[in-house]
């Protein structure tokens with residue numbers, strides 16, 4: 140399992156975003172342009188979703204954010220430090236990533252060893268380590284599988300191991316690259332609840348690459364990538380308000396967007412951006428008639 144993580148930030152400079160990305164460009168080879176002049180800020184404690192159709196550059200951005208690729212142009216600044224070869228080991232202790240493909244991420248002979256491996260360089264006492272492994276395995280529903288070989292697990296179970304491994308390391312920032320894509324709906328809900336509660340309790344900063352529109356609508360902020368560029372960035376209810384525009388870049392429309400679209404067919408233009416507002420607006424409309 141390839142996981143990369145960090146201890147709590149010693150300080151946060153007031154008024155400065157935790158993550159600042161400026162004019163980031165990257166290509167794997169001459170023929171493909173994977174990211175083109177990407178810029179955005181992420182504040183400490185935010186839950187940010189990244190969306191975009193297949194090949195839009197989401198995983199590439201994730202790999203750059205954790206220093207697995209080096210930008211061709213532009214910078215990534217984390218807690219005031221521009222990511223470079225010099226500070227990469229230090230920054231890697233603070234940021235964890237769960238990859239899209241759970242295969243080839245495992246090094247341990249058993250699930251337990253694998254989670255332990257990520258914790259080894261953190262100098263925990265053996266019994267503290269054991270408790271952490273058990274706690275996080277239980278959280279993600281893996282307790283029964285701790286002594287299994289990772290290779291003998293299903294895709295969804297592997298994703299759970301990777302998530303448990305990251306959570307046990309207590310990073311300040313976690314990047315999830317479609318980390319629950321192989322889980323069944325119930326498993327996905329469980330993981331979403333765990334992440335939500337960690338986010339609330341610890342002010343964990345979360346960057347989640349997802350195709351799950353419900354998750355997007357629950358996030359603080361959404362970055363839409365299209366063809367390696369930032370197509371939109373803002374509150375999800377704003378980003379997903381215009382159904383035609385969202386569909387034009389190959390994305391699904393939110394529930395609110397679909398409701399608006401349906402009413403528009405009857406000549407009713409709704410202005411609400413949230414479900415609560417929309418309920419109020421529809422009541423007012425009904426009462427006026």
Ligand SMILES: Nc1ncnc2c1ncn2[C@@H]1O[C@H](COP(=O)(O)OP(=O)(O)OP(=O)(O)O)[C@@H](O)[C@H]1O
Nearest residue numbers: 167168171173191192193194195196197198199200
């Ligand atoms: N290892 C690689 N070598 C060469 N080109 C690559 C490599 N990985 C990705 N690309 C190219 O970079 C672009 C962005 O790919 P990326 O995997 O970041 O997209 P994505 O948004 O994560 O897609 P998906 O939703 O399918 O996961 C695509 O054009 C892709 O073909």
Ligand SMILES: [Mg+2]
Nearest residue numbers: 197198199239
């Ligand atoms: Mg991807």
